[in-house]
Amino acid sequence: MNILITNDDGIRADGIIELAKAMSNIANVYVVAPESQRSATGHAITIHSPIMVNEEFIADNINAYSISGTPADCVKLGIEGIFKDIDIDLVLSGINNGPNLGTDVIYSGTASAAIEGLVQNKPSIAISYNEFNVTKETYREASKHVVKIVDSVKDKLNILEDCILNVNIPNKEIKGTKVTVLGERKYENVMEERYSPYGKRYFWIGGKIKNIEQVENNDIDCVEEGYISITPVNIDMTNKNKVNYIKDLNIF
Protein backbone atom coordinates (compact mmCIF):
# COMPACT_ATOMS: atom_id res chain seq x y z
CA MET A 1 0.00 0.00 0.00
CA ASN A 2 1.25 3.51 -0.90
CA ILE A 3 0.16 6.21 1.52
CA LEU A 4 0.55 9.96 0.98
CA ILE A 5 0.68 11.85 4.26
CA THR A 6 0.25 15.58 4.76
CA ASN A 7 -0.89 17.99 7.49
CA ASP A 8 -1.46 21.68 8.13
CA ASP A 9 0.93 22.14 11.07
CA GLY A 10 3.98 21.82 8.84
CA ILE A 11 6.71 19.24 8.21
CA ARG A 12 8.35 19.76 11.64
CA ALA A 13 5.20 18.96 13.65
CA ASP A 14 5.36 15.90 15.90
CA GLY A 15 1.88 14.81 14.75
CA ILE A 16 2.94 14.14 11.15
CA ILE A 17 6.35 12.70 12.08
CA GLU A 18 4.87 10.11 14.45
CA LEU A 19 2.06 9.26 12.02
CA ALA A 20 4.51 8.79 9.14
CA LYS A 21 6.76 6.55 11.25
CA ALA A 22 3.81 4.43 12.43
CA MET A 23 2.41 4.02 8.91
CA SER A 24 5.84 3.11 7.51
CA ASN A 25 5.52 -0.22 9.37
CA ILE A 26 2.53 -1.23 7.25
CA ALA A 27 2.92 0.75 3.99
CA ASN A 28 5.21 2.74 1.72
CA VAL A 29 5.01 6.28 3.03
CA TYR A 30 5.26 9.49 0.98
CA VAL A 31 5.13 12.81 2.82
CA VAL A 32 4.42 16.26 1.38
CA ALA A 33 3.76 18.88 4.06
CA PRO A 34 3.81 22.68 4.31
CA GLU A 35 7.21 24.11 5.25
CA SER A 36 5.57 25.98 8.15
CA GLN A 37 2.35 26.24 10.17
CA ARG A 38 -0.66 26.59 7.82
CA SER A 39 -3.64 25.86 10.05
CA ALA A 40 -7.07 27.44 9.39
CA THR A 41 -6.17 27.78 5.71
CA GLY A 42 -9.34 26.00 4.61
CA HIS A 43 -9.21 24.74 1.04
CA ALA A 44 -6.83 27.50 -0.14
CA ILE A 45 -4.59 26.65 -3.09
CA THR A 46 -1.65 28.65 -4.44
CA ILE A 47 -2.23 29.86 -7.98
CA HIS A 48 -0.74 33.37 -8.02
CA SER A 49 2.79 32.29 -7.12
CA PRO A 50 5.09 29.31 -7.63
CA ILE A 51 5.26 26.52 -5.07
CA MET A 52 8.85 25.79 -3.99
CA VAL A 53 9.86 22.21 -3.11
CA ASN A 54 12.45 21.04 -0.54
CA GLU A 55 13.61 17.50 0.22
CA GLU A 56 13.29 16.62 3.92
CA PHE A 57 14.38 13.83 6.23
CA ILE A 58 11.99 12.07 8.63
CA ALA A 59 13.33 8.48 8.60
CA ASP A 60 15.36 6.28 6.22
CA ASN A 61 12.33 4.54 4.73
CA ILE A 62 10.16 7.66 4.26
CA ASN A 63 10.17 9.91 1.17
CA ALA A 64 9.54 13.41 2.47
CA TYR A 65 9.22 16.88 0.98
CA SER A 66 8.13 20.25 2.29
CA ILE A 67 6.60 22.88 0.02
CA SER A 68 5.84 26.58 0.23
CA GLY A 69 2.11 25.94 -0.34
CA THR A 70 -1.05 25.06 1.57
CA PRO A 71 -2.29 21.64 2.78
CA ALA A 72 -4.52 21.29 -0.33
CA ASP A 73 -1.48 22.19 -2.49
CA CYS A 74 0.48 19.39 -0.75
CA VAL A 75 -2.03 16.77 -1.87
CA LYS A 76 -2.40 18.19 -5.38
CA LEU A 77 1.38 18.43 -5.77
CA GLY A 78 2.03 15.06 -4.11
CA ILE A 79 -0.32 13.18 -6.43
CA GLU A 80 0.11 15.12 -9.67
CA GLY A 81 3.69 16.38 -9.26
CA ILE A 82 6.32 15.08 -6.85
CA PHE A 83 5.01 11.49 -6.63
CA LYS A 84 3.15 11.33 -9.94
CA ASP A 85 4.78 7.96 -10.79
CA ILE A 86 3.55 6.37 -7.54
CA ASP A 87 0.05 4.92 -7.42
CA ILE A 88 -1.17 6.42 -4.15
CA ASP A 89 -3.79 4.19 -2.47
CA LEU A 90 -4.69 6.38 0.50
CA VAL A 91 -4.24 9.98 1.67
CA LEU A 92 -3.83 10.71 5.39
CA SER A 93 -3.86 14.24 6.79
CA GLY A 94 -2.63 14.76 10.34
CA ILE A 95 -2.29 14.10 13.11
CA ASN A 96 -3.49 17.65 13.73
CA ASN A 97 -2.48 19.57 16.80
CA GLY A 98 -5.98 20.29 18.20
CA PRO A 99 -9.51 19.12 17.29
CA ASN A 100 -11.37 19.60 13.99
CA LEU A 101 -14.92 19.04 15.17
CA GLY A 102 -18.29 20.18 13.80
CA THR A 103 -18.17 23.57 12.08
CA ASP A 104 -14.33 23.63 12.47
CA VAL A 105 -14.20 21.40 9.41
CA ILE A 106 -14.92 24.22 6.96
CA TYR A 107 -11.88 26.18 8.20
CA SER A 108 -9.63 23.19 8.70
CA GLY A 109 -6.52 22.78 6.59
CA THR A 110 -6.33 19.19 7.86
CA ALA A 111 -9.80 18.28 6.58
CA SER A 112 -9.35 20.29 3.37
CA ALA A 113 -6.20 18.32 2.52
CA ALA A 114 -8.23 15.10 2.82
CA ILE A 115 -11.00 16.63 0.71
CA GLU A 116 -8.39 17.47 -1.93
CA GLY A 117 -7.48 13.76 -1.82
CA LEU A 118 -11.13 13.02 -2.64
CA VAL A 119 -11.06 15.57 -5.49
CA GLN A 120 -8.06 13.54 -6.79
CA ASN A 121 -10.19 10.35 -6.51
CA LYS A 122 -8.15 8.95 -3.61
CA PRO A 123 -9.63 7.50 -0.40
CA SER A 124 -8.71 10.06 2.26
CA ILE A 125 -8.76 10.37 6.04
CA ALA A 126 -8.18 13.46 8.21
CA ILE A 127 -7.00 12.85 11.78
CA SER A 128 -6.94 15.35 14.65
CA TYR A 129 -6.01 15.09 18.31
CA ASN A 130 -8.34 16.83 20.75
CA GLU A 131 -5.71 18.90 22.60
CA PHE A 132 -3.06 21.47 21.82
CA ASN A 133 0.60 21.27 22.89
CA VAL A 134 0.89 17.56 23.47
CA THR A 135 4.02 15.41 23.48
CA LYS A 136 5.63 13.21 20.85
CA GLU A 137 4.63 10.18 22.95
CA THR A 138 0.95 11.18 22.83
CA TYR A 139 1.08 11.32 19.03
CA ARG A 140 2.88 7.97 19.01
CA GLU A 141 0.02 6.41 20.99
CA ALA A 142 -2.61 8.17 18.85
CA SER A 143 -0.90 6.87 15.69
CA LYS A 144 -1.55 3.31 16.85
CA HIS A 145 -5.27 4.02 16.67
CA VAL A 146 -4.84 5.41 13.15
CA VAL A 147 -3.07 2.20 12.14
CA LYS A 148 -6.07 0.25 13.44
CA ILE A 149 -8.52 2.47 11.53
CA VAL A 150 -6.51 2.13 8.29
CA ASP A 151 -6.35 -1.62 8.87
CA SER A 152 -10.14 -1.77 9.22
CA VAL A 153 -10.87 0.15 6.01
CA LYS A 154 -7.97 -0.86 3.73
CA ASP A 155 -9.84 -3.69 1.98
CA LYS A 156 -13.03 -1.65 1.59
CA LEU A 157 -11.62 1.61 0.31
CA ASN A 158 -14.40 1.97 -2.27
CA ILE A 159 -16.61 3.06 0.65
CA LEU A 160 -14.55 6.26 0.55
CA GLU A 161 -15.28 7.02 -3.10
CA ASP A 162 -17.58 9.94 -2.24
CA CYS A 163 -16.65 10.98 1.30
CA ILE A 164 -13.61 11.46 3.50
CA LEU A 165 -13.40 10.25 7.08
CA ASN A 166 -12.85 13.02 9.60
CA VAL A 167 -11.34 11.38 12.68
CA ASN A 168 -10.93 13.07 16.07
CA ILE A 169 -9.04 11.34 18.87
CA PRO A 170 -9.96 12.24 22.48
CA ASN A 171 -7.29 13.42 24.94
CA LYS A 172 -8.42 10.84 27.51
CA GLU A 173 -8.72 7.11 27.88
CA ILE A 174 -10.14 5.74 24.62
CA LYS A 175 -13.41 3.82 25.02
CA GLY A 176 -13.61 2.84 21.32
CA THR A 177 -14.85 4.51 18.13
CA LYS A 178 -18.20 5.94 17.08
CA VAL A 179 -19.39 6.92 13.63
CA THR A 180 -20.84 10.39 14.01
CA VAL A 181 -22.32 13.38 12.23
CA LEU A 182 -20.75 16.84 12.39
CA GLY A 183 -21.95 18.89 15.34
CA GLU A 184 -22.23 22.66 15.40
CA ARG A 185 -19.30 24.60 16.78
CA LYS A 186 -19.41 28.37 16.91
CA TYR A 187 -17.41 30.95 18.81
CA GLU A 188 -18.37 34.08 20.74
CA ASN A 189 -16.45 37.32 21.36
CA VAL A 190 -14.41 36.38 18.34
CA MET A 191 -12.98 39.77 17.40
CA GLU A 192 -10.40 41.36 19.67
CA GLU A 193 -9.90 44.99 18.66
CA ARG A 194 -6.39 46.34 19.42
CA TYR A 195 -4.06 49.16 18.46
CA SER A 196 -0.45 48.82 17.28
CA PRO A 197 2.41 50.69 19.02
CA TYR A 198 1.91 53.29 16.25
CA GLY A 199 -1.82 53.71 16.90
CA LYS A 200 -3.02 51.67 13.93
CA ARG A 201 -6.23 49.69 14.49
CA TYR A 202 -6.17 45.94 14.02
CA PHE A 203 -8.18 42.87 14.99
CA TRP A 204 -7.13 39.41 16.09
CA ILE A 205 -9.49 36.45 15.75
CA GLY A 206 -9.95 34.76 19.13
CA GLY A 207 -13.12 33.82 20.95
CA LYS A 208 -14.36 30.96 23.04
CA ILE A 209 -16.67 28.12 22.09
CA LYS A 210 -20.40 28.84 22.38
CA ASN A 211 -22.60 26.44 24.26
CA ILE A 212 -24.90 25.06 21.54
CA GLU A 213 -27.48 22.32 21.79
CA GLN A 214 -26.14 19.54 19.60
CA VAL A 215 -27.84 17.05 17.29
CA GLU A 216 -27.84 13.40 18.30
CA ASN A 217 -24.73 11.36 17.62
CA ASN A 218 -22.53 14.39 16.95
CA ASP A 219 -18.72 14.27 16.89
CA ILE A 220 -18.22 16.93 19.60
CA ASP A 221 -20.03 15.04 22.38
CA CYS A 222 -18.59 11.74 21.17
CA VAL A 223 -14.98 12.88 21.71
CA GLU A 224 -15.93 14.46 25.03
CA GLU A 225 -17.21 11.03 26.14
CA GLY A 226 -13.89 9.38 25.27
CA TYR A 227 -14.72 7.82 21.91
CA ILE A 228 -12.79 8.39 18.70
CA SER A 229 -15.24 10.12 16.35
CA ILE A 230 -15.29 9.03 12.71
CA THR A 231 -17.43 11.31 10.57
CA PRO A 232 -18.03 10.75 6.85
CA VAL A 233 -17.69 14.23 5.34
CA ASN A 234 -18.64 14.99 1.77
CA ILE A 235 -16.86 18.13 0.54
CA ASP A 236 -17.22 19.70 4.02
CA MET A 237 -20.71 18.30 4.85
CA THR A 238 -21.85 15.22 6.71
CA ASN A 239 -22.65 12.44 4.25
CA LYS A 240 -25.49 10.93 6.24
CA ASN A 241 -26.00 8.01 3.85
CA LYS A 242 -22.57 6.66 4.64
CA VAL A 243 -22.92 6.60 8.44
CA ASN A 244 -24.41 3.10 8.55
CA TYR A 245 -22.05 1.62 5.96
CA ILE A 246 -19.04 2.67 8.00
CA LYS A 247 -20.66 1.54 11.24
CA ASP A 248 -20.82 -1.89 9.58
CA LEU A 249 -17.01 -1.95 9.30
CA ASN A 250 -17.00 -2.44 13.08
CA ILE A 251 -13.74 -0.53 13.54
CA PHE A 252 -12.50 -1.88 16.91
Place this chain on the structure above:
Amino acid sequence: MNILITNDDGIRADGIIELAKAMSNIANVYVVAPESQRSATGHAITIHSPIMVNEEFIADNINAYSISGTPADCVKLGIEGIFKDIDIDLVLSGINNGPNLGTDVIYSGTASAAIEGLVQNKPSIAISYNEFNVTKETYREASKHVVKIVDSVKDKLNILEDCILNVNIPNKEIKGTKVTVLGERKYENVMEERYSPYGKRYFWIGGKIKNIEQVENNDIDCVEEGYISITPVNIDMTNKNKVNYIKDLNIF
Protein backbone atom coordinates in the same frame (compact mmCIF):
# COMPACT_ATOMS: atom_id res chain seq x y z
CA MET B 1 -31.75 47.12 4.10
CA ASN B 2 -28.11 46.88 5.23
CA ILE B 3 -25.86 44.95 2.87
CA LEU B 4 -22.29 43.86 3.61
CA ILE B 5 -20.27 43.41 0.43
CA THR B 6 -16.95 41.62 0.07
CA ASN B 7 -14.99 39.76 -2.62
CA ASP B 8 -11.75 37.86 -3.12
CA ASP B 9 -10.22 40.00 -5.87
CA GLY B 10 -9.51 42.86 -3.47
CA ILE B 11 -10.90 46.33 -2.77
CA ARG B 12 -9.57 47.79 -6.06
CA ALA B 13 -11.37 45.28 -8.30
CA ASP B 14 -13.98 46.69 -10.68
CA GLY B 15 -16.37 43.85 -9.80
CA ILE B 16 -16.84 44.93 -6.17
CA ILE B 17 -16.81 48.66 -6.95
CA GLU B 18 -19.60 48.39 -9.53
CA LEU B 19 -21.60 46.00 -7.33
CA ALA B 20 -21.31 48.32 -4.31
CA LYS B 21 -22.39 51.34 -6.37
CA ALA B 22 -25.38 49.48 -7.84
CA MET B 23 -26.52 48.19 -4.44
CA SER B 24 -26.18 51.64 -2.87
CA ASN B 25 -29.24 52.70 -4.90
CA ILE B 26 -31.45 50.23 -3.02
CA ALA B 27 -29.70 49.70 0.34
CA ASN B 28 -27.14 50.94 2.85
CA VAL B 29 -23.86 49.47 1.68
CA TYR B 30 -20.95 48.40 3.90
CA VAL B 31 -17.81 47.09 2.22
CA VAL B 32 -14.98 45.05 3.76
CA ALA B 33 -12.64 43.57 1.16
CA PRO B 34 -9.09 42.16 1.09
CA GLU B 35 -6.43 44.81 0.43
CA SER B 36 -5.12 42.70 -2.48
CA GLN B 37 -5.96 39.71 -4.70
CA ARG B 38 -6.93 36.70 -2.55
CA SER B 39 -8.58 34.33 -4.99
CA ALA B 40 -8.47 30.52 -4.51
CA THR B 41 -8.05 31.05 -0.77
CA GLY B 42 -10.97 28.74 0.05
CA HIS B 43 -12.31 29.21 3.56
CA ALA B 44 -8.96 30.31 5.03
CA ILE B 45 -9.09 32.57 8.07
CA THR B 46 -6.24 34.47 9.71
CA ILE B 47 -5.58 33.31 13.26
CA HIS B 48 -1.77 33.33 13.57
CA SER B 49 -1.38 37.05 12.85
CA PRO B 50 -3.29 40.29 13.37
CA ILE B 51 -5.63 41.63 10.70
CA MET B 52 -4.89 45.26 9.84
CA VAL B 53 -7.73 47.61 8.86
CA ASN B 54 -7.67 50.55 6.40
CA GLU B 55 -10.45 53.01 5.57
CA GLU B 56 -11.13 53.21 1.83
CA PHE B 57 -13.13 55.39 -0.55
CA ILE B 58 -15.51 53.96 -3.15
CA ALA B 59 -18.30 56.57 -3.22
CA ASP B 60 -19.71 59.18 -0.82
CA ASN B 61 -22.57 56.99 0.40
CA ILE B 62 -20.56 53.76 0.87
CA ASN B 63 -18.69 52.77 4.04
CA ALA B 64 -15.60 50.91 2.87
CA TYR B 65 -12.61 49.23 4.50
CA SER B 66 -9.83 47.00 3.27
CA ILE B 67 -8.16 44.48 5.54
CA SER B 68 -5.00 42.38 5.45
CA GLY B 69 -7.04 39.15 5.76
CA THR B 70 -8.91 36.65 3.60
CA PRO B 71 -12.45 36.87 2.15
CA ALA B 72 -13.83 34.81 5.09
CA ASP B 73 -11.99 37.18 7.49
CA CYS B 74 -13.72 40.13 5.76
CA VAL B 75 -17.16 38.76 6.58
CA LYS B 76 -16.24 37.72 10.12
CA LEU B 77 -14.61 41.10 10.78
CA GLY B 78 -17.36 43.06 9.02
CA ILE B 79 -20.14 41.51 11.08
CA GLU B 80 -18.40 41.02 14.43
CA GLY B 81 -15.86 43.85 14.33
CA ILE B 82 -15.90 46.89 12.03
CA PHE B 83 -19.70 47.05 11.56
CA LYS B 84 -20.78 45.26 14.73
CA ASP B 85 -23.33 48.00 15.53
CA ILE B 86 -25.05 47.61 12.14
CA ASP B 87 -27.69 44.93 11.72
CA ILE B 88 -26.56 43.39 8.45
CA ASP B 89 -29.48 41.89 6.48
CA LEU B 90 -27.61 40.35 3.58
CA VAL B 91 -24.03 39.46 2.61
CA LEU B 92 -22.96 39.72 -1.04
CA SER B 93 -19.62 38.41 -2.27
CA GLY B 94 -18.41 39.50 -5.72
CA ILE B 95 -18.72 40.21 -8.50
CA ASN B 96 -15.85 37.78 -9.00
CA ASN B 97 -13.49 38.11 -11.94
CA GLY B 98 -14.05 34.66 -13.51
CA PRO B 99 -16.52 31.82 -12.90
CA ASN B 100 -17.02 29.76 -9.73
CA LEU B 101 -18.80 26.76 -11.16
CA GLY B 102 -19.12 23.15 -9.96
CA THR B 103 -16.05 21.89 -8.10
CA ASP B 104 -14.51 25.41 -8.21
CA VAL B 105 -16.73 26.26 -5.26
CA ILE B 106 -14.56 24.40 -2.73
CA TYR B 107 -11.51 26.52 -3.69
CA SER B 108 -13.39 29.76 -4.15
CA GLY B 109 -12.75 32.71 -1.86
CA THR B 110 -15.90 34.30 -3.27
CA ALA B 111 -18.13 31.38 -2.28
CA SER B 112 -16.34 30.90 1.05
CA ALA B 113 -17.02 34.51 2.02
CA ALA B 114 -20.73 33.88 1.43
CA ILE B 115 -20.51 30.64 3.41
CA GLU B 116 -18.93 32.61 6.27
CA GLY B 117 -21.99 34.87 6.05
CA LEU B 118 -24.11 31.75 6.59
CA VAL B 119 -21.92 30.72 9.55
CA GLN B 120 -22.76 34.18 10.95
CA ASN B 121 -26.49 33.45 10.37
CA LYS B 122 -26.81 36.00 7.58
CA PRO B 123 -28.49 35.32 4.20
CA SER B 124 -25.60 35.32 1.72
CA ILE B 125 -25.09 35.33 -2.03
CA ALA B 126 -21.88 34.79 -4.02
CA ILE B 127 -21.74 36.27 -7.53
CA SER B 128 -19.21 35.50 -10.28
CA TYR B 129 -18.85 36.62 -13.86
CA ASN B 130 -17.98 33.92 -16.37
CA GLU B 131 -14.95 35.63 -17.96
CA PHE B 132 -11.63 37.07 -16.88
CA ASN B 133 -10.36 40.56 -17.72
CA VAL B 134 -13.65 42.27 -18.44
CA THR B 135 -14.44 45.96 -18.36
CA LYS B 136 -16.02 48.16 -15.71
CA GLU B 137 -19.06 48.51 -18.02
CA THR B 138 -19.53 44.73 -18.10
CA TYR B 139 -19.61 44.62 -14.28
CA ARG B 140 -22.02 47.56 -14.30
CA GLU B 141 -24.41 45.61 -16.55
CA ALA B 142 -23.93 42.42 -14.49
CA SER B 143 -24.70 44.35 -11.28
CA LYS B 144 -28.15 45.17 -12.66
CA HIS B 145 -28.91 41.45 -12.69
CA VAL B 146 -27.70 41.16 -9.09
CA VAL B 147 -30.07 43.98 -8.09
CA LYS B 148 -32.92 42.00 -9.69
CA ILE B 149 -31.93 38.82 -7.84
CA VAL B 150 -31.70 40.65 -4.50
CA ASP B 151 -35.05 42.26 -5.24
CA SER B 152 -36.62 38.83 -5.84
CA VAL B 153 -35.33 37.28 -2.60
CA LYS B 154 -35.32 40.24 -0.20
CA ASP B 155 -38.75 39.51 1.29
CA LYS B 156 -38.08 35.76 1.58
CA LEU B 157 -34.62 35.75 3.09
CA ASN B 158 -35.55 32.94 5.50
CA ILE B 159 -35.16 30.62 2.49
CA LEU B 160 -31.44 31.29 2.86
CA GLU B 161 -31.24 30.16 6.49
CA ASP B 162 -29.36 26.97 5.60
CA CYS B 163 -27.82 27.58 2.19
CA ILE B 164 -26.08 30.31 0.22
CA LEU B 165 -26.88 31.13 -3.38
CA ASN B 166 -23.94 30.71 -5.74
CA VAL B 167 -24.67 32.86 -8.78
CA ASN B 168 -22.73 32.76 -12.07
CA ILE B 169 -23.43 35.28 -14.80
CA PRO B 170 -22.72 34.25 -18.42
CA ASN B 171 -20.45 36.36 -20.64
CA LYS B 172 -23.07 36.43 -23.37
CA GLU B 173 -26.62 37.58 -23.95
CA ILE B 174 -28.64 36.65 -20.85
CA LYS B 175 -31.62 34.41 -21.55
CA GLY B 176 -32.84 34.41 -17.92
CA THR B 177 -31.99 32.51 -14.74
CA LYS B 178 -31.99 28.81 -13.85
CA VAL B 179 -31.78 27.18 -10.44
CA THR B 180 -29.08 24.53 -10.80
CA VAL B 181 -27.01 21.94 -8.98
CA LEU B 182 -23.20 22.09 -8.88
CA GLY B 183 -21.58 20.31 -11.81
CA GLU B 184 -18.19 18.63 -11.73
CA ARG B 185 -15.21 20.66 -12.82
CA LYS B 186 -11.76 19.11 -12.78
CA TYR B 187 -8.52 20.07 -14.43
CA GLU B 188 -5.83 18.08 -16.28
CA ASN B 189 -2.07 18.65 -16.62
CA VAL B 190 -2.38 20.76 -13.52
CA MET B 191 1.23 20.76 -12.32
CA GLU B 192 3.82 22.62 -14.34
CA GLU B 193 7.29 21.67 -13.14
CA ARG B 194 9.89 24.43 -13.58
CA TYR B 195 13.33 25.48 -12.35
CA SER B 196 14.30 28.87 -10.95
CA PRO B 197 17.23 30.89 -12.41
CA TYR B 198 19.24 29.31 -9.56
CA GLY B 199 18.28 25.72 -10.45
CA LYS B 200 15.74 25.24 -7.68
CA ARG B 201 12.74 23.08 -8.53
CA TYR B 202 9.26 24.54 -8.21
CA PHE B 203 5.73 23.89 -9.45
CA TRP B 204 3.02 26.22 -10.64
CA ILE B 205 -0.62 25.15 -10.59
CA GLY B 206 -2.13 25.54 -14.06
CA GLY B 207 -4.07 23.04 -16.13
CA LYS B 208 -7.04 23.08 -18.42
CA ILE B 209 -10.61 21.99 -17.78
CA LYS B 210 -11.32 18.28 -18.30
CA ASN B 211 -14.23 17.24 -20.43
CA ILE B 212 -16.56 15.53 -17.93
CA GLU B 213 -20.06 14.21 -18.48
CA GLN B 214 -22.28 16.40 -16.33
CA VAL B 215 -25.37 15.66 -14.25
CA GLU B 216 -28.66 17.10 -15.41
CA ASN B 217 -29.42 20.74 -14.62
CA ASN B 218 -25.84 21.59 -13.66
CA ASP B 219 -24.51 25.13 -13.35
CA ILE B 220 -21.69 24.72 -15.89
CA ASP B 221 -23.93 23.89 -18.87
CA CYS B 222 -26.51 26.42 -17.72
CA VAL B 223 -24.06 29.33 -17.94
CA GLU B 224 -22.74 28.01 -21.27
CA GLU B 225 -26.31 28.18 -22.59
CA GLY B 226 -26.64 31.83 -21.59
CA TYR B 227 -28.63 31.52 -18.37
CA ILE B 228 -27.58 32.94 -14.99
CA SER B 229 -27.06 29.90 -12.75
CA ILE B 230 -28.35 30.13 -9.18
CA THR B 231 -27.19 27.17 -7.09
CA PRO B 232 -28.19 26.67 -3.44
CA VAL B 233 -24.94 25.58 -1.76
CA ASN B 234 -24.83 24.24 1.77
CA ILE B 235 -21.35 24.63 3.26
CA ASP B 236 -19.79 23.90 -0.16
CA MET B 237 -22.34 21.27 -1.31
CA THR B 238 -25.49 21.45 -3.39
CA ASN B 239 -28.54 21.62 -1.12
CA LYS B 240 -30.86 19.69 -3.39
CA ASN B 241 -33.91 20.20 -1.16
CA LYS B 242 -33.82 23.91 -1.78
CA VAL B 243 -33.75 23.79 -5.58
CA ASN B 244 -37.53 23.76 -5.95
CA TYR B 245 -38.18 26.37 -3.26
CA ILE B 246 -35.97 28.84 -5.01
CA LYS B 247 -37.38 27.95 -8.41
CA ASP B 248 -40.75 29.03 -6.95
CA LEU B 249 -39.40 32.54 -6.41
CA ASN B 250 -39.58 32.92 -10.19
CA ILE B 251 -36.57 35.22 -10.32
CA PHE B 252 -37.11 37.05 -13.65
